[in-house]
Amino acid sequence: MTAAKMEKSPADLLTSPGAGSFLKSLKLKTKQQELLIRVTALGLIYVLAFITRLFSVLRYESMIHEFDPYFNYRVTQYLTQKGFYEFWNWFDSESWYPLGRIVGGTLYPGLMVTAAFIFWTLRFIGFAVHIREVCVLLAPFFASNTTLVAYFFGKQLWDTGAGLVAAALIAICPGYISRSVAGSYDNEGVAIFALLLTFYLFVKAVNTGSLAWALASAFGYFYMVSAWGGYVFIINLIPLYVLVLLITGRYSMRLYVAYNGMYILGMLLAMQIRFVGFQHVQSGEHMAAMGVFFLLQVFYFLDWVKYLLNDPKKFNSFLSITVTSAVGLGAIALGVGTASGYISPWTGRFYSLLDPTYAKDHIPIIASVSEHQPTAWSSFMFDYHILLILFPAGLYFCFKRLTDATIFIVMYGLTSMYFAGVMVRLILVATPAVCLISAIAVSATIKSLTQLVRAKSKPASGGSGKGATGTKASSKGSVDQSMPFQRNGAIALLVGAFYLLSRYAIHCTWVTSEAYSSPSIVLAARGANGGRVIFDDYREAYFWLRQNTPPDAKVMSWWDYGYQITAMGNRTVIVDNNTWNNTHIATVGRAMSSYEDEAYEIMRSLDVDYVLVVFGGVTGYSSDDINKFLWMVRIGGGVFPVIKEPDYLVNGEYRVDKGAAPKMLNCLMYKLSYYRFGELQTEYGKPPGYDRARGVEIGNKDIKLEHLEEAFTTSNWIVRIYKVKPPNNRW
Numbered sequence: 172m173t174a175a176k177m178e179k180s181p182a183d184l185l186t187s188p189g190a191g192s193f194l195k196s197l198k199l200k201t202k203q204q205e206l207l208i209r210v211t212a213l214g215l216i217y218v219l220a221f222i223t224r225l226f227s228v229l230r231y232e233s234m235i236h237e238f239d240p241y242f243n244y245r246v247t248q249y250l251t252q253k254g255f256y257e258f259w260n261w262f263d264s265e266s267w268y269p270l271g272r273i274v275g276g277t278l279y280p281g282l283m284v285t286a287a288f289i290f291w292t293l294r295f296i297g298f299a300v301h302i303r304e305v306c307v308l309l310a311p312f313f314a315s316n317t318t319l320v321a322y323f324f325g326k327q328l329w330d331t332g333a334g335l336v337a338a339a340l341i342a343i344c345p346g347y348i349s350r351s352v353a354g355s356y357d358n359e360g361v362a363i364f365a366l367l368l369t370f371y372l373f374v375k376a377v378n379t380g381s382l383a384w385a386l387a388s389a390f391g392y393f394y395m396v397s398a399w400g401g402y403v404f405i406i407n408l409i410p411l412y413v414l415v416l417l418i419t420g421r422y423s424m425r426l427y428v429a430y431n432g433m434y435i436l437g438m439l440l441a442m443q444i445r446f447v448g449f450q451h452v453q454s455g456e457h458m459a460a461m462g463v464f465f466l467l468q469v470f471y472f473l474d475w476v477k478y479l480l481n482d483p484k485k486f487n488s489f490l491s492i493t494v495t496s497a498v499g500l501g502a503i504a505l506g507v508g509t510a511s512g513y514i515s516p517w518t519g520r521f522y523s524l525l526d527p528t529y530a531k532d533h534i535p536i537i538a539s540v541s542e543h544q545p546t547a548w549s550s551f552m553f554d555y556h557i558l559l560i561l562f563p564a565g566l567y568f569c570f571k572r573l574t575d576a577t578i579f580i581v582m583y584g585l586t587s588m589y590f591a592g593v594m595v596r597l598i599l600v601a602t603p604a605v606c607l608i609s610a611i612a613v614s615a616t617i618k619s620l621t622q623l624v625r626a627k628s629k630p631a632s633g634g635s636g637k638g639a640t641g642t643k644a645s646s647k648g649s650v651d652q653s654m655p656f657q658r659n660g661a662i663a664l665l666v667g668a669f670y671l672l673s674r675y676a677i678h679c680t681w682v683t684s685e686a687y688s689s690p691s692i693v694l695a696a697r698g699a700n701g702g703r704v705i706f707d708d709y710r711e712a713y714f715w716l717r718q719n720t721p722p723d724a725k726v727m728s729w730w731d732y733g734y735q736i737t738a739m740g741n742r743t744v745i746v747d748n749n750t751w752n753n754t755h756i757a758t759v760g761r762a763m764s765s766y767e768d769e770a771y772e773i774m775r776s777l778d779v780d781y782v783l784v785v786f787g788g789v790t791g792y793s794s795d796d797i798n799k800f801l802w803m804v805r806i807g808g809g810v811f812p813v814i815k816e817p818d819y820l821v822n823g824e825y826r827v828d829k830g831a832a833p834k835m836l837n838c839l840m841y842k843l844s845y846y847r848f849g850e851l852q853t854e855y856g857k858p859p860g861y862d863r864a865r866g867v868e869i870g871n872k873d874i875k876l877e878h879l880e881e882a883f884t885t886s887n888w889i890v891r892i893y894k895v896k897p898p899n900n901r902w
Contacts, residue, residue: 217315220342224311224352226688236690240356241738247283265743276445281398310351310360317364318342324371329611337610343679346554346602362399380425385432393440410463539802542596557675558609565608568615623661712890716740728783760807763840770839771878782893786844789888791863829870836871
């Protein structure tokens with residue numbers, strides 16, 4: 172037989188007699204088919220979560236966004252170049268001049284260490300990548316990992332369907348994407364993954380009573396502590412959850428093992444982070460966790476005594492004495508610890524979460540940050556869309572089937588939604604809970620509807636039989652006759668549900684593309700012809716600083732731009748985004764709000780060489796220093812009473828036109844922003860000096876500078892840099 176006759180085409184193989192049995196042998200069982208579909212869907216969701224966060228890279232370029240991420244990027248570069256020991260003991264002399272900053276003891280290192288570990292791993296296996304690319308893509312990578320945790324968490328709370336829906340919802344939810352797009356190299360990028368992982372492992376430990384899961388949740392908590400200060404939410408929510416279970420009579424050995432294992436090991440591990448240290452045993456924010464820990468020991472002791480006594484009367488007497496003594500001793504210990512100063516009081520940030528007006532009245536530097544403002548309803552709709560409707564429905568299903576797990580997710584959802592209403596930034600913390608609870612609603616509803624759709628109506632059975640049997644048959648027949656109506660209604664509801672979910676997907680994609688994928692360092696706008704116009708003034712200014720100023724030059728600006736100046740301009744700054752020293756920031760605020768002569772003395776005392784201001788009057792950029800100026804006045808006035816906010820207002824109104832207050836028209840910030848602006852025609856049909864950001868003609872067009880001189884202004888006037896003149900020769 173020749174070789175040509177022995178060869179068979181693929182079509183011949185498929186039509187051969189043995190092909191049928193071969194294909195049958197590949198046929199999967201029902202459970203295997205379900206597993207294959209589930210794994211495939213989860214894999215697609217994983218990829219979707221990653222690629223939907225790449226708009227900024229595709230539209231602009233691979234770059235770091237915002238302000239804080241530039242410090243994180245600079246520190247990560249230092250870590251990869253110098254090693255962990257040098258990073259842990261790094262004193263940064265380019266920040267907070269002349270004070271400096273001990274970096275290793277004043278940050279949460281989890282983000283930087285994670286990026287460095289991934290970078291070193293990729294280099295070890297042969298991938299020649301730059302650390303910047305790792306930092307840019309770190310948040311999308313962890314967002315994809317979060318979808319896996321959401322799947323397992325949803326499965327633990329309800330069923331597999333809820334897990335898949337939760338993974339899909341959180342993969343594209345704008346509330347999470349806002350902090351996890353490519354280039355958003357901030358602590359929240361890994362912290363939300365760690366937060367959800369900790370909660371999942373703890374609920375798993377409560378459900379199983381396994382010490383291994385409890386210890387795993389402690390390691391998840393340690394990762395969260397190393398990554399973000401939001402770990403305080405975990406160490407208060409879990410004790411509150413345990414307390415609710417104790418009050419509602421759901422105490423069990425499973426709960427005892429889960430909480431003790433998580434709290435003891437988690438506390439010991441968290442103490443290894445230098446920035447946290449002994450706060451777990453000395454800070455007011457952590458006392459609830461310690462109190463519940465001791466209360467749990469009391470419950471265990473009482474349970475043991477009840478078993479020994481086996482007498483309800485004696486046990487009730489012992490119970491009243493023990494509870495009274497425990498509460499009394501706890502109150503005395505807390506009072507003595509607080510009075511002696513061993514237990515520190517709650518911080519201002521913690522108070523501002525409980526009282527939304529606290530920061531505005533007492534800590535203006537916190538209130539000045541836009542993401543610390545109370546949340547508007549439009550923001551909820553923008554970030555959650557249909558989840559706002561599904562969330563209450565999911566709560567209903569959770570209350571309908573109360574378990575230890577569903578009690579936890581209800582508490583997580585309600586508390587996080589309250590905090591999200593207090594502060595815009597905390598929408599991020601509430602998003603996983605909203606997605607999980609909404610997924611329960613979707614899964615439970617669709618499961619019920621599909622059961623109605625798949626049910627087959629049966630004709631009513633007639634004929635002789637026993638009376639009871641005939642009654643049952645008649646009853647069954649009457650129900651079956653209504654099945655077509657139920658089936659049609661279920662189909663209509665299913666179509667509506669899938670339509671709403673498709674609209675959610677479209678909305679999330681649009682929000683991600685238009686609102687959350689534009690780096691703040693590169694501004695974009697629509698031109699007159701509808702095309703995209705790019706303003707790259709920030710990087711232009713920082714490049715000029717790096718190339719045209721002495722290496723030891725000190726730059727004064729408002730604290731918003733400190734991290735970027737240090738990381739991109741490679742120059743020393745007076746204040747930056749860490750905001751740890753309110754007095755130093757207030758000194759800069761006082762200089763900006765003073766007359767030029769007074770400001771010059773302050774700048775000389777700080778060895779300032781250059782002053783940088785951000786100005787949007789030409790382009791219409793509203794987030795400039797003039798619009799932030801009142802916060803400079805308030806923060807400066809909080810430390811230096813000579814600065815009074817009413818001096819810059821006219822009848823309580825903030826103005827920059829001819830009707831502005833005299834002190835406003837002659838302060839340093841006004842002069843540096845509007846210097847030479849009165850000669851510029853910004854808009855057709857408007858007079859020279861027309862401020863497009865505020866929509867008015869400025870009031871002081873004849874600005875003269877005595878102690879500063881213009882060094883550089885970017886092409887669109889967004890960033891302006893002035894050089895501080897040396898003092899005049901006294902001879």
